[in-house]
Amino acid sequence: MTPLALGYVPLLDAAPLVVAREMGFAEEEGLSLTLTRAASWSQLRDMLDSGAVAAAHMLSAMPVARALGLGGGTGATEVLMVLSLGGQVIGLSGDLGRRIGAGFGDPVALGAALGRSPLRLGVPFPFSMHALLLRYWLSRAAPGLAPQIVVVPPPRMAAALKAGEIDGFCVGEPWGSAAVAEAGAQIVLTGSHIWSQSPEKVLAARKGWGEAAGPLLRALWRAGRWADAAENSATLAEILARAEYLDTSALHIEPALQGRVADQLVPDLIHFHDGTANFPWRSQAGWIGAELAEAHGLNPGAAIATARACFRSDLYRRHLAGLAPMPRSSDKAEGALEASESLPAVSGSLRLSRNRFFDGAVFDPAPAA
Amino acid sequence: MEAALTIIVVEQDRDRAMMIVDALRDAGQHRIAIIGSGSGLARRVAETRPDLVLIDAGDPSRDELEELTLAAGPLERPVAMFVDRSDQGLTRAAIEAGVSAYVVDGLRSERLRPILDAAIARFHMFARMRTELAATKAALEERKVIDRAKGILMCAKGIGEEEAYALMRKTAMDQGKRLGELAQALVTAAELLR
Numbered sequence: 001m002t003p004l005a006l007g008y009v010p011l012l013d014a015a016p017l018v019v020a021r022e023m024g025f026a027e028e029e030g031l032s033l034t035l036t037r038a039a040s041w042s043q044l045r046d047m048l049d050s051g052a053v054a055a056a057h058m059l060s061a062m063p064v065a066r067a068l069g070l071g072g073g074t075g076a077t078e079v080l081m082v083l084s085l086g087g088q089v090i091g092l093s094g095d096l097g098r099r100i101g102a103g104f105g106d107p108v109a110l111g112a113a114l115g116r117s118p119l120r121l122g123v124p125f126p127f128s129m130h131a132l133l134l135r136y137w138l139s140r141a142a143p144g145l146a147p148q149i150v151v152v153p154p155p156r157m158a159a160a161l162k163a164g165e166i167d168g169f170c171v172g173e174p175w176g177s178a179a180v181a182e183a184g185a186q187i188v189l190t191g192s193h194i195w196s197q198s199p200e201k202v203l204a205a206r207k208g209w210g211e212a213a214g215p216l217l218r219a220l221w222r223a224g225r226w227a228d229a230a231e232n233s234a235t236l237a238e239i240l241a242r243a244e245y246l247d248t249s250a251l252h253i254e255p256a257l258q259g260r261v262a263d264q265l266v267p268d269l270i271h272f273h274d275g276t277a278n279f280p281w282r283s284q285a286g287w288i289g290a291e292l293a294e295a296h297g298l299n300p301g302a303a304i305a306t307a308r309a310c311f312r313s314d315l316y317r318r319h320l321a322g323l324a325p326m327p328r329s330s331d332k333a334e335g336a337l338e339a340s341e342s343l344p345a346v347s348g349s350l351r352l353s354r355n356r357f358f359d360g361a362v363f364d365p366a367p368a369a
Numbered sequence: 370m371e372a373a374l375t376i377i378v379v380e381q382d383r384d385r386a387m388m389i390v391d392a393l394r395d396a397g398q399h400r401i402a403i404i405g406s407g408s409g410l411a412r413r414v415a416e417t418r419p420d421l422v423l424i425d426a427g428d429p430s431r432d433e434l435e436e437l438t439l440a441a442g443p444l445e446r447p448v449a450m451f452v453d454r455s456d457q458g459l460t461r462a463a464i465e466a467g468v469s470a471y472v473v474d475g476l477r478s479e480r481l482r483p484i485l486d487a488a489i490a491r492f493h494m495f496a497r498m499r500t501e502l503a504a505t506k507a508a509l510e511e512r513k514v515i516d517r518a519k520g521i522l523m524c525a526k527g528i529g530e531e532e533a534y535a536l537m538r539k540t541a542m543d544q545g546k547r548l549g550e551l552a553q554a555l556v557t558a559a560e561l562l563r
Contacts, residue, residue, distance in 0.1 A: 042469070050461070126439070
């Protein structure tokens with residue numbers, strides 16, 4: 001057995017790492033996994049930079065931000081695979097929700113209802129899909145609103161809402177539901193209402209380490225398939241709830257795993273495997289690069305090129321050949337698929353899931369020649 | 370004589386904060402402010418315009434400080450994590466001690482060294498204290514649970530204290546469980562059946 005240390009932040013979407021360890025997928029690949037919990041993304045990044053862990057469950061925007069010179073951290077970080085799509089939950093304070101008569105699941109109507117009143121929204125990290133989705137949605141659905149997006153550690157989200165420091169939030173489960181229970185928040189949207197296929201967490205490693213990541217990638221791919229299967233959600237919730245992982249009740253975890261949030265069924269709430277969920281598409285990286293560039297005043301063309309190089313679809317192809325279906329191109333037109341469809345893969349066929357932005361836009365950057 | 374630095378210690382626990390401040394006072398004449406983590410941390414830190422921010426590496430509020438790495442205005446100097454800088458030995462020592470330093474752009478390493486050394490020594494002491502405290506607390510808690518379980522058994526079976534204890538020990542050994550675990554199971558079951 002080869003010992004291997006991985007870092008994670010205790011969230012529902014750390015599931016592939018936990019399942020790889022607990023259900024024997026890592027062992028099958030000859031890996032003895034040690035999972036080290038971090039209290040913040042900053043701490044997780046330290047662990048990766050210092051070599052305390054070889055790879056980590058990370059916000060998809062963090063490696064890209066690093067490559068663009070935004071925020072802290074030392075060496076270059078690469079994305080070896082996507083661990084989860086979606087899973088973000090957007091909520092407002094109960095007062096605000098009632099005042100504007102907020103419904104559920106309609107980004108356009110909600111943007112109009114928010115109008116131009118000042119709005120402070122909490123997110124877990126400045127460079128996160130949470131922050132990017134909020135910006136994308138509000139700049140289009142509520143132009144002129146100029147929301148203030150502030151970082152609030154997820155465990156403090158409910159308290160911050162209660163204290164009136166923020167008017168709403170975008171956060172991963174189980175923290176959104178916790179804000180409902182503890183602070184009377186109203187869940188109004190999920191990330192998948194804004195973008196049905198947003199890459200949320202990735203497996204990140206220091207540049208160079210990915211060359212030898214085959215066993216880990218195979219274990220995590222199988223773990224993701226197990227975690228995504230509906231019949232496993234009760235078992236998965238029990239495992240994640242353990243004191244050494246999320247340290248909560250399985251009852252707080254299982255609804256989201258079944259696609260339920262705020263008593264609503266959201267089919268694309270979160271995926272660990274569905275379709276080609278784990279493939280690190282260069283076009284996903286490009287979207288993140290473009291959005292970060294817009295938010296931080298960088299040159300978009302250069303940012304997209306830098307971002308694309310962070311998502312190592314080449315290594316994914318090499319390590320998972322013969323196991324995962326491989327698309328013929330490492331790019332897809334993000335937002336262009338109204339319904340899921342099958343298409344020819346490198347060998348056989350694969351299924352691409354519905355991929356839509358709420359405003360119908362398509363992101364299809366021409367790769368730099 | 371170089372100008373004094375403004376140092377912020379982010380620490381919710383007043384006693385711990387004071388102990389860090391005491392250690393830093395020995396490292397030179399600096400302006401030191403304590404800020405509790407929580408509510409609007411980044412804003413409060415930015416308002417103080419610190420040269421150096423010290424925070425427990427495991428404090429969940431650290432992600433709020435990430436906002437400070439982006440200068441909000443043309444006159445503001447962004448901060449960087451100390452690990453982003455060159456001094457490898459000092460960085461490793463800080464990581465091992467569990468202290469994180471955020472340093473304003475342009476501050477020289479040699480000015481930081483005595484301050485970080487002092488903070489690192491203090492955080493090592495905290496780690497030892499925390500381990501000791503946790504061990505003592507766990508032992509005390511377990512003792513309490515074992516006493517309660519013993520009482521429940523004595524009551525239910527009408528046996529004496531020694532006999533109850535011996536029965537629990539034997540059962541724990543037979544089932545390959547720790548005595549504390551068995552006692553907890555007994556207490557939980559008794560509460561459910563009450």
